[in-house]
Amino acid sequence: xxxxxxxxxxxxxxxxxxxxxxxxxxxxxxxxxxxxxxxxxxxxxxxxxxxxxxxxxxxxxxxxxxxxxxxxxxxxxxxxxxxxxxxxxxxxxxxxxxxxxxxxxxxxxxxxxxxxxxxxxxxxxxxxxxxxxxxxxxxxxxxxxxxxxxxxxxxxxxxxxxxxxxxxxxxxxxxxxxxxxxxxxxxxxxxxxxxxxxxxxxxxxxxxxxxxxxxxxxxxxxxxxxxxxxxxxxxxxxxxxxxxxxxxxxxxxxxxxxxxxxxxxxxxxxxxxxxxxxxxxxxxxxxxxxxxxxxxxxxxxxxxxxxxxxxxxxxxxxxxxxxxxxxxxxxxxxxxxxxxx
Numbered sequence: 001x002x003x004x005x006x007x008x009x010x011x012x013x014x015x016x017x018x019x020x021x022x023x024x025x026x027x028x029x030x031x032x033x034x035x036x037x038x039x040x041x042x043x044x045x046x047x048x049x050x051x052x053x054x055x056x057x058x059x060x061x062x063x064x065x066x067x068x069x070x071x072x073x074x075x076x077x078x079x080x081x082x083x084x085x086x087x088x089x090x091x092x093x094x095x096x097x098x099x100x101x102x103x104x105x106x107x108x109x110x111x112x113x114x115x116x117x118x119x120x121x122x123x124x125x126x127x128x129x130x131x132x133x134x135x136x137x138x139x140x141x142x143x144x145x146x147x148x149x150x151x152x153x154x155x156x157x158x159x160x161x162x163x164x165x166x167x168x169x170x171x172x173x174x175x176x177x178x179x180x181x182x183x184x185x186x187x188x189x190x191x192x193x194x195x196x197x198x199x200x201x202x203x204x205x206x207x208x209x210x211x212x213x214x215x216x217x218x219x220x221x222x223x224x225x226x227x228x229x230x231x232x233x234x235x236x237x238x239x240x241x242x243x244x245x246x247x248x249x250x251x252x253x254x255x256x257x258x259x260x261x262x263x264x265x266x267x268x269x270x271x272x273x274x275x276x277x278x279x280x281x282x283x284x285x286x287x288x289x290x291x292x293x294x295x296x297x298x299x300x301x302x303x304x305x306x307x308x309x310x311x312x313x314x315x316x317x318x319x320x321x322x323x324x325x326x327x328x329x330x331x332x333x334x335x336x337x338x339x340x341x
Contacts, residue, residue: 255276256308
């Protein structure tokens, strides 16, 4: 498993999560450094990872791509004209390498890329003001976005256009689909709204103690959140109540949460979650321990930088694609259609 973190100081950090003791009864983990270098000209604002590929976005308007398995750079994308605000890969269940990369920026636009090879397909005007966050449906056909214009947008990723747009009455900072795509969550300050995906109907609302800065969906309807309260809370979105909480998980604001699960069905693997705080600390937890008592981190590292975002994935030994900069522009739209069939 790999973990990618971006920082205010322009550095991208890559770690591999490895077991120190393979005895399931007393397993300990370590975060082995893979790479660390100033990949952008200014602060990193967003990160995403899928299989052996990772991406970072910055206030320098660019997206940088990385091959995690070889700790090397895949190049950069320069199709935005404003700060990158969110990144998301779409990887079909049958594949280990992502098929698409979707990015958003502070000017309200969303860019769609083919990920094999990395080619810009289309730019969609999603919001009148900057996009705060986006989330891709598990089918890969649509994505939701929320912006500074206090609106919710839906993007048709097959046709490459906005298909729905409505005013919320308040600005949402985060939007996340659950793992099966039947629900989505919108975060506004300290409130979390649980909505049906079919008609956006509000099912329930969750009230947190302080502002939520990051969120990640988990199994069985759980939603993990972190923020200014420095805790990691698992919310049961079916009941609208907290299932359990890791109090004082960090000594500073929690800026990123990633649910790390293996896809090989290993029942002995703990249910892992990684978190990052603004003081540079990354920790890995077995969240099942939080049901009994306050858990200790299974692994921890201090980057000594101001972390802004966190991403993670399962590492696979797959040959990386070429950047594909020579694909003719006139073929981009048809390539997007074919990539979603």
